[in-house]
Amino acid sequence: MWLSSEFLNWYAFVENRLDSDDFGWKRAYEIWTHAEQVLDQHSDEFHLVDVVTTLKRAMTHRLQLLKNTYIFDAIPVRGTPQRTIEQLAFWGIVRPTMLVQLIHIRNAVEHQDATPP
DSSP states (O other): OOOOGGGGGSOOOOOOSOOTTTTTHHHHHHHHHHHHHHHHHOOSHHHHHHHHHHHHHHHHHHHHHHHHHHOGGGSOOTTOOSSHHHHHHHTTSOOTHHHHHHHHHHHHHHHSOOOOO
């Protein structure tokens, strides 16, 4: 098989079904950065509550994006959990311990007026 060296001058591009800039991957990082900025600039109780809820929002955004992208509900495997975080743990994609703890903290500060850590 012979190939002309002309192909080395061709314009290279990647073609896929998703445009990563429009798909929303950056949004979770923007939310996370906002939480980090609030934490760096303020440290009173109310700002810490804002940081906790913002971090939970960033994680929820990422989970929803993964769920919508990879459509785990459509995988025909018996015993697959219903909740997104449990599905991701089932497939070995995440270890939910930190997120579950964040959810407990967020629920405590939001619904029980607990002091944030």
